Amino acid sequence: MNTPELSRFSISMSSDLVRQLDEMVTAKGYGNRSQAVADMVRAQLVEHRGQMGDHEIAGTVTLVYDHHKRNIQALLTDIQHEHQGQILSTLHVHLDHNNCMEVLAVRGPASAVKQVADRLIAAKGVKHGKLTVTTTGQEFGS
Numbered sequence: 001m002n003t004p005e006l007s008r009f010s011i012s013m014s015s016d017l018v019r020q021l022d023e024m025v026t027a028k029g030y031g032n033r034s035q036a037v038a039d040m041v042r043a044q045l046v047e048h049r050g051q052m053g054d055h056e057i058a059g060t061v062t063l064v065y066d067h068h069k070r071n072i073q074a075l076l077t078d079i080q081h082e083h084q085g086q087i088l089s090t091l092h093v094h095l096d097h098n099n100c101m102e103v104l105a106v107r108g109p110a111s112a113v114k115q116v117a118d119r120l121i122a123a124k125g126v127k128h129g130k131l132t133v134t135t136t137g138q139e140f141g142s
């Protein structure tokens with residue numbers, strides 16, 4: 001594993017904000033402020049790049065639905081087959097007698113991933129759906 005080159009720069013912010021940052025650094029168990037700020041920067045970069053249509057992203061789509069609703073499972077399966085290029089894997093959990101949760105691992109250009117997520121979440125019968133975007137990991141090195 002190669003060690004990334006570090007750059008040092010100073011940030012000015014209010015003392016109150018620094019105090020709250022330090023409280024969070026301690027509460028979350030970071031070794032220092034720099035680690036916490038680097039995580040925040042990476043999180044913002046993931047979110048920013050998730051808005052860029054051709055940028056390669058990974059993520060999960062979580063869906064909750066009542067499997068007794070007419071045609072819902074056939075509809076969700078049809079959509080998944082039409083977007084098999086973006087769907088890597090699917091996990092199905094029977095939450096209770098009526099409700100199912102599906103978690104789909106997705107990857108591809110941001111626009112294509114969002115399109116399949118939107119179609120699944122908007123499908124009639126889905127009670128709640130959410131796309132969580134993450135990085136493919138390649139852009140942040142080691």
Ligand code: NI
Binds near residue numbers: 092095101
């Ligand atoms: Ni089920």
